[in-house]
Amino acid sequence: MLTQFLQFLFSGVTVGAAYALAALGFALIYNASNVINFAQGEFIMLGGVLTVVFLKAGLPTPLAICAAVLAAAIVGMLIERLAIEPARDSDVVSLIIITIGASLVLRGAVQVWFGKGPATFPAFSGDAPITVAGATLLPQSLWVLGGASLIVLALWLFFAFTILGKAILATAYNPLAARLVGIDTQWVLLVSFALSAAIGALGGVLLTPIAFTSYDVGVMLGLKGFVAAVVGGLGSGVGAVVGGLLVGVIEAMSAGYISSAYKDATPFLLILLILFFLPRGLFGAKVTERV
Amino acid sequence: MTRANFGLLILVAMLLALPLALPNTYYFDIANRMAINAVLALGLNLLIGFAGQISLGHAGFFGVGAYASAVLTTHFGWTPIAALLAGGLLAGLLAAAIAPPIFRLRGHYLAMATLGLGVILAIVFKNEAQLTGGPDGMSVPPFSMFGFEIYGERQWYWVFAALLVFSVWASLNLIDSPFGRALRALHGSEVAAQTAGVPVARYKAAIFTLSAVFASVMGSLSAHYIGFVSPNVADFFHSIELVTMVVVGGMASVFGSLVGAALLTALPQTLVAFQGWETVVFGGVLMGFMILLPRGLAPSIAAMLGRSR
Numbered sequence A: 001m002l003t004q005f006l007q008f009l010f011s012g013v014t015v016g017a018a019y020a021l022a023a024l025g026f027a028l029i030y031n032a033s034n035v036i037n038f039a040q041g042e043f044i045m046l047g048g049v050l051t052v053v054f055l056k057a058g059l060p061t062p063l064a065i066c067a068a069v070l071a072a073a074i075v076g077m078l079i080e081r082l083a084i085e086p087a088r089d090s091d092v093v094s095l096i097i098i099t100i101g102a103s104l105v106l107r108g109a110v111q112v113w114f115g116k117g118p119a120t121f122p123a124f125s126g127d128a129p130i131t132v133a134g135a136t137l138l139p140q141s142l143w144v145l146g147g148a149s150l151i152v153l154a155l156w157l158f159f160a161f162t163i164l165g166k167a168i169l170a171t172a173y174n175p176l177a178a179r180l181v182g183i184d185t186q187w188v189l190l191v192s193f194a195l196s197a198a199i200g201a202l203g204g205v206l207l208t209p210i211a212f213t214s215y216d217v218g219v220m221l222g223l224k225g226f227v228a229a230v231v232g233g234l235g236s237g238v239g240a241v242v243g244g245l246l247v248g249v250i251e252a253m254s255a256g257y258i259s260s261a262y263k264d265a266t267p268f269l270l271i272l273l274i275l276f277f278l279p280r281g282l283f284g285a286k287v288t289e290r291v
Numbered sequence B: 001m002t003r004a005n006f007g008l009l010i011l012v013a014m015l016l017a018l019p020l021a022l023p024n025t026y027y028f029d030i031a032n033r034m035a036i037n038a039v040l041a042l043g044l045n046l047l048i049g050f051a052g053q054i055s056l057g058h059a060g061f062f063g064v065g066a067y068a069s070a071v072l073t074t075h076f077g078w079t080p081i082a083a084l085l086a087g088g089l090l091a092g093l094l095a096a097a098i099a100p101p102i103f104r105l106r107g108h109y110l111a112m113a114t115l116g117l118g119v120i121l122a123i124v125f126k127n128e129a130q131l132t133g134g135p136d137g138m139s140v141p142p143f144s145m146f147g148f149e150i151y152g153e154r155q156w157y158w159v160f161a162a163l164l165v166f167s168v169w170a171s172l173n174l175i176d177s178p179f180g181r182a183l184r185a186l187h188g189s190e191v192a193a194q195t196a197g198v199p200v201a202r203y204k205a206a207i208f209t210l211s212a213v214f215a216s217v218m219g220s221l222s223a224h225y226i227g228f229v230s231p232n233v234a235d236f237f238h239s240i241e242l243v244t245m246v247v248v249g250g251m252a253s254v255f256g257s258l259v260g261a262a263l264l265t266a267l268p269q270t271l272v273a274f275q276g277w278e279t280v281v282f283g284g285v286l287m288g289f290m291i292l293l294p295r296g297l298a299p300s301i302a303a304m305l306g307r308s309r
Helices: A002-033 A040-056 A061-087 A092-114 A139-161 A163-173 A175-180 A185-211 A217-232 A237-258 A266-277 B002-021 B025-050 B058-075 B080-102 B107-127 B152-175 B178-188 B190-195 B200-226 B236-249 B254-274 B278-292 B297-304
Strands: A130-132 A135-137
Touching: A002 A040, A002 A135, A002 A139, A002 A163, A002 A185, A002 A217, A002 A237, A040 A061, A040 A092, A040 A185, A040 A217, A061 A092, A061 A185, A061 B278, A092 A217, A092 B107, A092 B236, A092 B278, A135 A139, A139 A163, A139 A185, A139 A237, A163 A175, A163 A185, A175 A185, A185 A217, A217 A237, A217 A266, A217 B107, A237 A266, A266 B080, A266 B107, B002 B152, B002 B254, B025 B058, B025 B152, B025 B178, B025 B200, B025 B236, B025 B254, B058 B080, B058 B107, B058 B200, B058 B236, B080 B107, B080 B200, B107 B236, B152 B178, B152 B200, B152 B254, B178 B190, B178 B200, B190 B200, B236 B254, B236 B278, B236 B297, B254 B278, B254 B297
Parallel strands: none
Antiparallel strands: A130 A135
C-alpha cells in the first residue's frame, strides 16, 4: 500500500521536476516580455536530441550535454531576435501564433534531420534501482531531482545577487521604468530567452535516459509545462516549481490509482478546476484592474 | 453596410462561377475543404475577432460534432440529420455549461483553459476506443436526408457553398445587430460595456456557445463528407490551425476569415512539393505572415488601398 504510493510519488516527482523546469522557462519569458512561448517544449526536445547527436559524434557525455544546452540557448536567442523582436507590438494571439510557428520550424527540422524514431542515451550512473521502503527509485531520477534543485538554486542566486538578474526582475516589473534607469531591456529579453531555452534543454537532457526523446516529445512536455506555470500563477518562480511538482505528482497518482489511459488528461482537468476557483493560479499576483 | 452586401454578392457570383473553372474532383475537394474551414473560421472570428475572447480549443467542438455523427449513425442507427442536431446540441450545452467559469478568465489564463478543454476532448476521443475506434479513427457513413444521399465532391460543393453564403450573411447581420455591437463594445472595454448596460458574462457565453455550435455542425458535415474521422480533428494543432486562419485573414473581418481559410487550406497542398520539409516551411510562413502583416491580410490590404475597415 505504502510501497505503491511511494512508487507513484517517485515517478511523479521525477517528471514533475521536468515540468517545473519547463514552467520556469515559461515564467522567465513571460516576465520579460508578456509572451507565452509555445516553443518552450521544443527546447526540452532539443536538449535530449542534440545530446544524442553529440554523443554519436563522439563527444564525452559532459561535453555533449554542455554543447546541447548551449546550442538550445542559441536557438532561443535566434527566436527572440528573428521572430519576437520584430513583432513586439503585436497582440497576444499573434505572438502565440509566432511562437507556434517557431516550434513547427524546430520540430519539422529535427524530424527531417534526426528522423522520427525515439532515441536515448545511457543513464548517468547506471540503471541499478535503489530500493526505498520497498519502492524502487532509478539513479537517474535522483539526477533529475538534483539537477532541477541546483538549477532552481542557481536561478535564485542569479536573481537575488547579480546586476543582470535584478535588471531582468526590474524589466518584468515595469519595462518603461527599467529603461529609464538605464537597463537595456532588449538585452534582458535576449538573456531571458537564452536562459529559458537552456533550462528547458537541461530538463530534456536529464529526463531523456528515463523517458526517451524524439522529434515530437516537446509538444506534451511543453503544454504540461504551460499548465504547471499557470497552476502556480504566471510569472511566479515559486509557483512554477510548486506547479510543476504538483502536476507531476497528480498525474502519476491518477495514472496509478484511476486510469493510465487518461494520464495525459489529468493536468488539463486540474488546471480547469484550479482556474475555476483561483482565476490567477495558486501564487499569481492579485491585481486590481484599472479602468 | 452596402459594401458588405456588395461583398456578399461577389462571393455568391464567385461560388456560382467556380465549378466552371475547376478541372476535376481533386480541385472540388480542395474547394470544399476551403468552404468548411471558412465557415469554421467565421464562427471563431465572431468569438476572437469581434468579442475579443481567445479560444485555443475550438477543434474540440468540431470533434464533438464529427464523433457525434460517426458514433450515433454507426453504433446506434441514428439518421445523419438527427446525429448532426444531437452533436450541435451537445457542443452547445457543453460550451454553455463551461462558459461561466471560463470567461471570468482573461488573456493567457483564458487561453490555457480553452486549450485544456480541447486537449481533454481529444484524449477522450482517443481513449474511448470501443465507440470511437481509438487513435486509428473510424469510418463514417455518407450523409442522407429525406431519402436523398449527398454523394461525391460535386454535390457536396453546393451544400458547402450554400452554407458558406448563409454563414457570411448571418455573420454580417449579427455584427450589426444590437448583440453584435454589444460584443464589439465589450471587446473594447468590459467595464465600459457593463456600465452601458451590456450583460457581459451572458453575452460572452452566448457567442462562445454559438461558435461552438458552428464548429460542431461543420464537424458533423465534414465527417460525413470525408467519410472518416480520427482524434486528430480535435487536437491542439487543429485548434491552432483554425485560430491561425482567423488571424492571418484578419481579426474582426468577415471576408478576411474567408481569405485566411482559403489560404491555409491551400498552403499544405502546395507544400507537398517540399517533400518532408512541409512542417518547417509551414511554420516559417506562419511566422512571416504574423511578423509582416500583424493585422492580418484583409485589413492590411484594405489599409494599403487607403480604406478603413
